[in-house]
Amino acid sequence: MMRKHPKLGQKIVSIYASDNNPRREGIFVEVKHYKRKVNGGTYYRLTDGKGDFWEVEPNDTKIKEN
Numbered sequence: 001m002m003r004k005h006p007k008l009g010q011k012i013v014s015i016y017a018s019d020n021n022p023r024r025e026g027i028f029v030e031v032k033h034y035k036r037k038v039n040g041g042t043y044y045r046l047t048d049g050k051g052d053f054w055e056v057e058p059n060d061t062k063i064k065e066n
Contacts, residue, residue: 003058005031005044005058006028006044006063007028008028008029008030009027009028010027010028010063010064011025011026011027011028011063011064012025012026012027012028012044012046012056012061012062012063012064013025013061013062013063013064014026014056014060014061015060015061015062016060022048023046023048023054025064026046026047026048026054026056027046027047027048027049028044028045028046029045029046029047029053030044030045031043031044031045032044032045032055041057042057042058043055043056043057043058044056044057044058044061
């Protein structure tokens with residue numbers, strides 16, 4: 001079953017990151033697909049809104065409720 005991707009600008013929470021981790025919450029920017037043997041697959045690209053970007057696996061995230 002295909003998972004629906006979040007919409008641009010939605011707040012995303014990394015479910016395995018600790019509460020004091022600065023990359024626990026981010027703003028969704030785009031979906032990246034990698035075709036590689038190691039660590040290939042789909043990733044979400046997030047930002048903190050201040051110019052810092054990182055990638056997380058979709059299964060490790062949830063959409064933050066307001």
